Amino acid sequence: MKLLWGILVLFATGKYVQGVDDNQTVVKQDICQICDCNVKEKFLNCANENLYKLFNVKDWDTVISANKSAALANVDFDNNGIEIVTQFPTLEIHTLSLRRNKIRKIEKRAFYNLTLLEKLDLSDNKLTHAAMQRDVFEGHYNQQELEPLINLKWLSLAGNDLHTLDPDLFDHLPNLETLLLCHNQFAIMDANSAGAISSIPHLKVLDLSFMELRKIPETTLHGPRELKVLNLTGNLFTEIPDDIRLARNLVELVMDDVPIVHIGGNYSRFPRLPKLETLSLSFMSRLVSIEEGAFENLPALRHLSIRSNMHFSSIHPHAFANPDVELQPHVEWPPLQSLILYNNNLSTISEKLLERWDDIEEIDIRYNPWKCACENQWMVDKLVPIIKNKSKNPSMSEDVKCDHPVEMKGRSFTDMSLKHVGMRCEDYYGRHPERDGPILVGVFIGLMVGIPVTMAALFVYRRGCFGIFGYRPSPADYGRAFYKRTELRENLHI
Template sequence: MGGRVITSVIFALLAIGVNCQDETTVKPESNAVANNNICKLCKCADNKVDCVDQGIATFFTTVEWEGLIDFKPEVVNLSENRFTNITMIADLTIEVLNLSRCSIEFIENASFRDLQEMRVLDLSYNKLTTEKLSPHAFEGRFAPEEYEPLASMRVLNLAYNDLHSLHQDLFEHLPELEELDLSGNPLTTIDHVTLIAISSLPMLKSLRMRSCQLAEIPSKFLHTPRYLERLDISDNRLSAVPQELDEAKNLVYLNLNQNPIIELDMTSEDYPGFPRLRKLQELHMCNMPKLRRIGMGALAGLESVQKLHISFNPSLSEIDPKALARPDDIGETYDWPAVKELYLKSNNLSDVDSRLISRWDLLEKVDVSDNPYLCDCSTQWMVDILTPVVETKGGNASTMVCQEPIEMRGYTMKHLHEIHRTMRCVDKYGHRPEKDGAILLGTLIGVLLAVPIMLSLMLLWRHGYFAWLGLRPPVDVSRAFYKRAPADDSY
């Protein structure tokens, strides 16, 4: 009897364990979701639908999307598939929709109409063209008087498509859009309709137009987006700092990397410095092969700049000590911005002037490595003051290496600091210390050779060997002054 009870208890426990295991297995998704076509192809869990690189050639139908209503997806990733057309999506709670790298050529009107909670839409790396990308693709639900906007939309990524221009009404249904990425589209120029399209986004805070083959920024382009804070116009064909930037009054981040800008000079019309950008905090000017000089006051308009990235510019050999200095109204005193991070890595600088910023000890990060430094008295301050600053801020002063003069080549400023080395000055004629030894040695050799040569010549002359040249020896000269008296002379 007791054995039967024990057996019954064991079976009961096993049954409970199996049931618990089944519940744990099934819990992440209901049977309805598990049987849905989308979740058969994709991974559905934690309110996310992951369909990355599943070879999907046809976009899901509205009925298939409706099968996800109970699942309540918030993030849907369909990137790296093979469908070319986008059709209407059912009323879902999707907040982030990734449709990148899918060879998309066409988006059906109102495809995203019912995604009223969608905040982020990624359409990058597709084949959308100006002709096929219609404003109706982004229209919202239909109201009696007009189409309602997609009010929750904040981020739209159209990067690396084939857009040569934008329809002027492309964003009319996205009035709250804050971030727009147009990078990698062959715009070449910002034409009138493109200007209108971007100007229709009053809430825009971030605009990326990297690698768009732009040679200039048109006037009034940045006038309407009054809240614009971040602008990336890197890897274009800009040959000078766009003066139209002064329209972006709230700009805090600017990326000008990889543009063929030659120099910044406040006295030049062709290559002016920066306009007044009072709120700009971070500037990137890196990988500019033609940039050779930053003149006096060229960065003075950046009153609040905190992070300066000016690195990997192989021709940049001069940064004026007062490049950042902002003169007062009278011009007698100067103010410098409170720079916190300074990056001058891998340029062609022979020195960094101590007057470039006001307080080196207040820097939080600094990197001035891999420049061909001239190690003489003009850079003594770098050895004595800047080197310990670099070391205490997490940098590596061992990469601050002397290139000139030749006698100092290969020495690191860290080593010079450790041995308390005092370096010589280049004299006012530009003579370098490394030539002093050669000059002294040459002079000594010359003197040593000249003395025996002169003595030999003197001996040869005394013995009359140069008479044929009209150079008589001293004996002949004395005889010329003595003449024997005649025998018949009497006194």
């Protein structure tokens, strides 16, 4: 019995020794037996392998031996339980993904030896401000830059527990072009965070979506003069942030799902963005109207998407340009190529909204409660034929239908266009005489039936029902019953 227990203890001890790390004189692990090593594609897939720590230097030697080099184009550690990112050995990794782990700490110089690293994904972990300090991204010495990771151009810190950023966090990333900070509950973009973002000189894409921001400090966008794409989706802006005017080279702006009610007119409007080509204002549950001059400061606008805004019911005819000669002699119309007004609450749209509808390559106005009245006649006669000719998808024109008045509900604009149907104008006082037809018919039938029946009833009443119910004495008959004729001799008697 003692011998059996001794064997079991030795066996357990041997398994433990194989499992410990390099500092405890451990036998190295064969990574390619744990993960999927694609030598041909230079791809190491360690996703969903229940790993709780990264491999040590000796473990990586097995991959290098199998690959006959340290070149690994892509390394994936997604969906594991890794908590600490230790320093990687010298590897020729270009893309490293550590998404959906439990990372709460990154060691100093963790990526120091990954000199060719271009893309790093640390999203959906438990990183805090304390874990994200400048020495995390420290690289090799360079005479021109401050110990840079010189090739890193894409970084995602999305979905962590960050509430602020160290102002020097990106000092070692001089060539960073894309930064994703979305789904971190900042609420307030403080001076340190604004300074950190502003310090990235070549930043081109910035994602600040779903960060509960109410405003953007002016200094945030002052530094990255090459910024082209800005995503502000899902924040708490109640008006257009004026500080985006500093992003003079911005090409694409996404402001979906923000609680703005009105844009333009007497409300906030977009500042001057001379190079902005793409704008998205979708899934805005509170948006009601786009007023005059809302887009007049966007002279390069080519693609506008305003879709799935359940309360968006009005777009001003002068939303894109103000044609008032006294104010602006030369109207500057944007070179719009795509206009998406899909699935809103629009009932009318003015022909004057754009100068040339036939110049637009893509128009989508489906699934709006369109009013079939004379003010939308131009849509039937002009706009729908344009959509039909431009689009390869038949539903783009066929699904444009009447919602009201009730007599026209469900009728297709395409069908009315083919049949050259003319739509009547609504009554000035909002009355609907077209709905009076059944009432008038009912009155007419009532008169045609009621008058003869009434006359017949009177006739029958006067004639005593033609003797059907017996003789009905007249008032005169009652008078004669008590009358007696006087005899002649009684009249002459004195």
